[in-house]
Amino acid sequence: MSIQSRRERERAEREKLIVTAARELAEAEGWEAVTTRRLAERVEYSQPVLYSHFKGKDAIMAAVAVEGCADLARELRAARTAAPDAHRALAGVGAAYVAFADRHPALYDVMFSQAVPLPFATPEAPPALQAAFGELAEAVRPHAGDDSLGALTETLWAALHGLVTLMRGGRLPREHHELRLGLLLARFTG
Amino acid sequence: MSIQSRRERERAEREKLIVTAARELAEAEGWEAVTTRRLAERVEYSQPVLYSHFKGKDAIMAAVAVEGCADLARELRAARTAAPDAHRALAGVGAAYVAFADRHPALYDVMFSQAVPLPFATPEAPPALQAAFGELAEAVRPHAGDDSLGALTETLWAALHGLVTLMRGGRLPREHHELRLGLLLARFTG
DNA sequence: CACTAACGCTAGCGCTGCTAGAGTTCCAAG
DNA sequence: CTTGGAACTCTAGCAGCGCTAGCGTTAGTG
Numbered sequence: 001m002s003i004q005s006r007r008e009r010e011r012a013e014r015e016k017l018i019v020t021a022a023r024e025l026a027e028a029e030g031w032e033a034v035t036t037r038r039l040a041e042r043v044e045y046s047q048p049v050l051y052s053h054f055k056g057k058d059a060i061m062a063a064v065a066v067e068g069c070a071d072l073a074r075e076l077r078a079a080r081t082a083a084p085d086a087h088r089a090l091a092g093v094g095a096a097y098v099a100f101a102d103r104h105p106a107l108y109d110v111m112f113s114q115a116v117p118l119p120f121a122t123p124e125a126p127p128a129l130q131a132a133f134g135e136l137a138e139a140v141r142p143h144a145g146d147d148s149l150g151a152l153t154e155t156l157w158a159a160l161h162g163l164v165t166l167m168r169g170g171r172l173p174r175e176h177h178e179l180r181l182g183l184l185l186a187r188f189t190g
Numbered sequence: 191m192s193i194q195s196r197r198e199r200e201r202a203e204r205e206k207l208i209v210t211a212a213r214e215l216a217e218a219e220g221w222e223a224v225t226t227r228r229l230a231e232r233v234e235y236s237q238p239v240l241y242s243h244f245k246g247k248d249a250i251m252a253a254v255a256v257e258g259c260a261d262l263a264r265e266l267r268a269a270r271t272a273a274p275d276a277h278r279a280l281a282g283v284g285a286a287y288v289a290f291a292d293r294h295p296a297l298y299d300v301m302f303s304q305a306v307p308l309p310f311a312t313p314e315a316p317p318a319l320q321a322a323f324g325e326l327a328e329a330v331r332p333h334a335g336d337d338s339l340g341a342l343t344e345t346l347w348a349a350l351h352g353l354v355t356l357m358r359g360g361r362l363p364r365e366h367h368e369l370r371l372g373l374l375l376a377r378f379t380g
Numbered sequence: 381c382a383c384t385a386a387c388g389c390t391a392g393c394g395c396t397g398c399t400a401g402a403g404t405t406c407c408a409a410g
Numbered sequence: 411c412t413t414g415g416a417a418c419t420c421t422a423g424c425a426g427c428g429c430t431a432g433c434g435t436t437a438g439t440g
Contacts, residue, residue, distance in 0.1 A: 007417090036397060046420055048399070057397065112361060113303070121363040147373055154362055155353070155370045162352030163345070171302060172344050173311040180345045183337055187377040197386095226428060236389055238430070247428065382440095389434075396427065403420075410413085 015053045017043050019063045026064065026106040031114070034061075055117075062116040068107040069128035072100050076135035086142035087189055093139040094160060094185050098177075101164040112161060133157070143189050152188075159184050205243045207233050209253045216254065216296040221304070224251075245307075252306040258297040259318035262290050266325035276332035277379055283329040284350060284375050288367075291354040302351060323347070333379050342378075349374050 021042045025034045036057060040047045054060045079096035083089035101108040110116060111129075119125050137153040144152050163180055166172045172180070211232045215224045226247055230237045244250045269286035273279035291298040300306060301319075309315050327343040334342050353370055356362045362370070 035395085037395090047397090048421095049419065051398070052418085112356070113359070115359065120359075120361045148366075148369065151366045151369045152373055154356075154366065155349070155373045158352030158356050158362065158370065159345070159349035159374070160352065161356055162348030162350065165355065166302065166344075166348050166351055169303070169305065169310075171310045172348065176338075176341045176344065179338065179341045180348065183342055183345045184349070187380070190377070190380060225426080227426085237428090238390095239388065241429070242387080384439080385437090387434105387436080389432100391431090391433100393430085394428100397425100399424080400422090401420100402422095403418105405416105405418075407416085408414090410411105 011053075014043070014045075014049075018050060018053060018060065019067065022060050023064045023067060023107065026110070027104060030106055031061070031110065058115075058117050061110045061114065062118045064107065065111045065116055065118060066126045066128055068104065068111045069126055069132050071104075071107075072097070072111070073128055073132035073135055075100055076132060076139075080135055080139050086139075090139045090143060090189055091185050093136060094156075094181060097136075097160050098164055098181060101168075105168060108164070113165060140188070156184075156188055201243075204233070204235075204239075208240060208243060208250060209257065212250050213254045213257060213297065216300070217294060220296055221251070221300065248305075248307050251300045251304065252308045254297065255301045255306055255308060256316045256318055258294065258301045259316055259322050261294075261297075262287075262301070263318055263322035263325055265290055266322055266329075270325055270329050276329075280329045280333060280379055281375050283326060284346075284371060287326075287350050288354055288371060291358075295358060298354065303355060330378070346374075346378055 018039065022034055022039055025039065025042060034057075036047050036050055039060070040050055043049075050060065054063070075096050076093050079092040080089050083092045118129075120129065133153065136157055137149055140153045140156055141149055163172070163177070163184070167174060167177060208229065212224055212229055215229065215232065224247075226237050226240055229250070230240055233239075240247075240250065244253070265286050266283050269282040270279050273282045308319075310319065323343065326347055327339055330343045330346055331339055353362070353367070353374070357364060357367060
């Protein structure tokens with residue numbers, strides 16, 4: 001009992017170590033630098049150990065994505081609760097979302113751009129992701145009027161996501177970013 | 191002179207053949223199925239021939255992306271000019287954009303999601319891309335009011351892009367798609 | 381007809397994600 | 411204290427990737 005629980009604890013610690021190492025490596029050098037060999041070297045185990053914890057590289061990326069969702073939810077919540085009124089709450093949440101994507105590009109990619117084996121638009125979606133979406137929804141609620149809150153929140157999320165990804169892919173000039181964000185939010189608070 | 195021009199013509203034809211084969215393979219099986227070996231086999235040449243035409247696989251993808259931009263511009267123009275008024279023009283262009291992404295997911299990805307060596311937000315951007323953006327801008331113009339037409343068009347583009355990519359990545363439920371698109375366009379025509 | 385320049389090929393490099401099977405360690409029963 | 415066996419990690423290797431060096435052939439020129 002005790003020995004088995006110790007082993008399980010050590011396994012859990014090592015799993016956390018793998019996820020953290022993958023995240024750090026990705027954030028430092030991008031996901032193309034995260035190979036199973038480099039990751040194994042970083043956690044000081046051999047490659048096959050990774051596969052005793054995760055089904056494959058995709059599953060490791062998915063675990064990192066879930067971590068990122070928790071971080072994003074926390075930052076959105078902070079931005080929303082710090083705002084003095086509904087108008088500035090939405091502006092603050094929007095700005096926080098964009099800032100998160102800007103500060104953690106690799107993390108953001110694995111959360112929302114890359115294909116990872118995670119359930120998203122279902123009740124089985126990671127609670128952290130639902131929490132992040134919920135923060136967006138709370139910020140949108142006062143401006144929803146008669147429109148469906150869920151659909152309107154999804155639409156705002158998509159717009160923010162588009163701004164972020166097109167800009168980082170070099171498709172949109174960085175210099176108009178604040179202006180674009182302002183135009184978007186104005187259309188949602190009008 | 192004549193021999194040289196014939197050779198150049200044949201080279202150009204082969205280059206077109208490579209781009210077309212890459213596009214067909216990508217649209218049929220996705221970009222992960224487009225390997226230099228399979229592509230070479232498909233055009234009935236050896237791998238190194240590809241590299242005498244393009245610097246690398248990225249450059250081939252970029253060429254496909256430019257083709258896709260021309261197609262998109264054509265479809266957006268058709269949608270815009272067929273509409274009887276400014277309101278339905280924007281709705282039509284938005285729907286056409288989304289429909290294009292839905293019908294050509296691999297093509298859309300290489301145009302706007304994947305990293306390809308193409309200049310985008312500069313005057314050196316491919317004319318076909320500028321044409322596509324111009325069609326969007328013309329549809330937005332009647333609704334711009336005092337806002338910057340360029341920035342507003344970029345914002346709408348980003349929103350459409352976000353809707354498309356999040357939905358295809360499984361992040362947004364497909365069933366609310368029409369509702370979301372309607373909400374978005376309402377915010378831009380209001 | 382001989383020479384040369386252009387061109388496409390074979391073969392191979394270093395890398396990827398992933399896995400089979402050998403070898404080792406550690407715990408428990410006698 | 412010893413021994414059997416399960417749990418576990420390692421080395422080594424597979425098939426495939428993007429890409430390239432260098433050889434052999436073909437085709438046009440003087």
